[in-house]
Amino acid sequence: xDTLKIEGTEDTPxxxxxxxxxxxxxxxxxxxxxxxxxxxxxxxxxEEYTKEPQDKTVFNFKLNYFxxxxxxxxxxxxxxxxxxxxxGHDVLVRWHYLDEDEDMMEAGEExxxxxxxxxxxxxxx
Amino acid sequence: MAQKEIYKSAGFMEFVYEFYKSxxxxxxxxxxxxxxxxxxxxxxxxxxxxxxxxxxxxxxVQRTVFHVMVECLQNISRHADEYESGxxxxxxxxxxxxxxxxxxxxxxxxxxxxHKKVESLKKMIDEVNQLTTSELKTQYMKQMKEGQLSTKGxxxxxxxxxxxxxxxxLDYHFLPLSDTVSFFLLTTIIPRKF
Numbered sequence: 001x002d003t004l005k006i007e008g009t010e011d012t013p014x015x016x017x018x019x020x021x022x023x024x025x026x027x028x029x030x031x032x033x034x035x036x037x038x039x040x041x042x043x044x045x046x047e048e049y050t051k052e053p054q055d056k057t058v059f060n061f062k063l064n065y066f067x068x069x070x071x072x073x074x075x076x077x078x079x080x081x082x083x084x085x086x087x088g089h090d091v092l093v094r095w096h097y098l099d100e101d102e103d104m105m106e107a108g109e110e111x112x113x114x115x116x117x118x119x120x121x122x123x124x125x
Numbered sequence: 126m127a128q129k130e131i132y133k134s135a136g137f138m139e140f141v142y143e144f145y146k147s148x149x150x151x152x153x154x155x156x157x158x159x160x161x162x163x164x165x166x167x168x169x170x171x172x173x174x175x176x177x178x179x180x181x182x183x184x185x186v187q188r189t190v191f192h193v194m195v196e197c198l199q200n201i202s203r204h205a206d207e208y209e210s211g212x213x214x215x216x217x218x219x220x221x222x223x224x225x226x227x228x229x230x231x232x233x234x235x236x237x238x239x240h241k242k243v244e245s246l247k248k249m250i251d252e253v254n255q256l257t258t259s260e261l262k263t264q265y266m267k268q269m270k271e272g273q274l275s276t277k278g279x280x281x282x283x284x285x286x287x288x289x290x291x292x293x294x295l296d297y298h299f300l301p302l303s304d305t306v307s308f309f310l311l312t313t314i315i316p317r318k319f
Contacts, residue, residue: 011167024194031162032197036274067195068282075269100184103290114266 004045012038013063017045019054027096028069039073046077050084057081057089062096062124063104066078073105075114082115092118099123155223161201162217170194173223182317189290190223196283197234197313199258203279205236208306230244230315237306242300246309253284254294261289280293291315 008014008028016025032038049057059081066074081091085100095108105121111118131137154176155169172192177230178185198221207216219236238246256264265285272281284295296312 010171011163016302031166031199067192067199069199069274069279071282071286072269072272072274086240101188102185103188110262110266114270 001045001049002117004041006042006070013066017041017042017049019049022054022058024058025060025062025088027060028030028064030063030066032070035045035069035073043073043080050080053084053089053091055090057084057091058094059091060094060096060109064101075111078111078115078117081117092119092120094122096122096124097123146161148272151224152226153222156220157222158218158220160216160218161198161205161221163202166195166202169198169221170276186230186315186317190232192290193232193287193313194223194316196287197232197311198280199279200311201234201236203275204238206239206242206306207313208237208303209301225317229317231312231317233310233312235308237302238299238309239306243307243309247299250284250295250297250311253288256285256288258289258292261285265289277299287313 003020004014004015004017006015007059011029011031011033013026013028013030016023018024026042078093081093084091093112095111097104097108108119108121112121117120149152155172157165157169159165173190173194174187177190178279182190201219201221202217205212205217207214207221209215215237216257219234222233224231224233253264265282266284268281275281286297291313293314293316296314298310300310302308
């Protein structure tokens, strides 16, 4: 699959979907004007990927802020991973959060309760 | 001509002076009236961030103020209804205000909403205000799972999220603007000590 890279801006996250480097990550800040149009190509890429995934999928979320509209999209992405797990694929979500940011940690914990996908919580300073 | 005279009259200078004093008395640090675009949203949050950074505000308070500002501004840009006043038709616009005291920040928005929406908005906010911490969590997760993003990009999560992040009640008022629309005022308090 082609690599999808989107540079981060003050209101949109950096997206790296690169199978050659084994690097799948969404990081930074997410409050796009229109979540549907920003995440459209990201969702399409992931949907394509789930059809023929690698042996092990590790997906990193390293967000320091996301608005409520983005929170819904994140759940949509996680739901695609849940479907992969149901089909027997090996998926791990790495949820990175700033050490002192309890809300971001709790957001990760809540997502892990909502979808049946293994989560690894990683704090950074 | 008539327009120009408004600015030239002594009454106008008086108004600016009174407005300035009134802003100070109410600890208002930022006020905006007009169309709320995404550019405006980005500009205000950058401004507020820089100010809070300069004041060495606690990181958690900074994040919460940031959060509330984004949700409130996006509420105006997505939900403010059109209304006519004089020769003008206003849409997607409203008033946005940030004030702060030693104890708390206060984010206030005001925008036009159609009379038809008033009762459902009241009901929605009253319900959110009554929820406990754990109920808010359940409700947020439920809405995230079952709700659909609107064409305007709203997820129906804003009020619940503000309550969760601030731990305070949402305060609102509806005042008449015209035969068809009301002025919807919403105030959120963010404590400076959590």
